[in-house]
Amino acid sequence: MPPSEATLIRLHAEHATSVYRFAWSVTKDESLAQEVVQELFLKLARDGGLIASAASERAIIFTLTRNLALDALRRHARQAKAMERLSHELPEWFLPAHDGNAEETRLLLTTTLAELPEDQRSVIHLHMWEELSFREIGELLGAPTQTIASRYRYGLEKLRAALLKLEPSLA
Structure with a gap:
């Protein structure tokens, strides 16, 4: 069950800035970090159980952020490699x-x-x-x-x- 709108607003207000900074520290790329933040909050909006079942709200948010950032890096690297390969x-x-x-x-x-x-x-x-x-x-x-x-x-x-x-x- 998705979380309430009030919960999402609170989560965003409390964590968006620090999540962005953490995502940027992993990706070293502003647009990828923004993408990660967006993906995180979409994921949280779709699955309220992620936060509800977590022992620490902050810990699960940063765990999800790290995983999404690493996924974004891998995706970005695959795309860059494919474009490089295409050019040759x-x-x-x-x-x-x-x-x-x-x-x-x-x-x-x-x-x-x-x-x-x-x-x-x-x-x-x-x-x-x-x-x-x-x-x-x-x-x-x-x-x-x-x-x-x-x-x-x-x-x-x-x-x-x-x-x-x-x-x-x-x-």
Whole structure:
């Protein structure tokens, strides 16, 4: 059962600042620390039993904060590693056939890929790098195969448009 609104307000008033400082000391990143604080209070709002069953309210709050901060660090590291890998593993057919600046092209495509909507980016990643079929991706994401194919096509069109800005002769 979720805690009352008054309990959440009290918990936030009493602990938000110190939780933020602690999250920042773990993550050394302002935005990750803010994310951790938000996740903590969402978790507390969803599950009132966390606080009700704890011997020490403060201890459970800081334990949860530490765990969420470590999760955020791991998630951030995975995302950074994936983006780094993407920047060096773009399929060769993405790169222009001319003698242009391949690194500039890689950077443009990596940036454009990162800016795609998450559903298109996921489908492109799963199809190109994980070599899953559209049917397999559909099962994984809970979407029809045609929807997956459309997301892939729309994502590729956006990547192609970015390439054409760099090298109009590829049209």
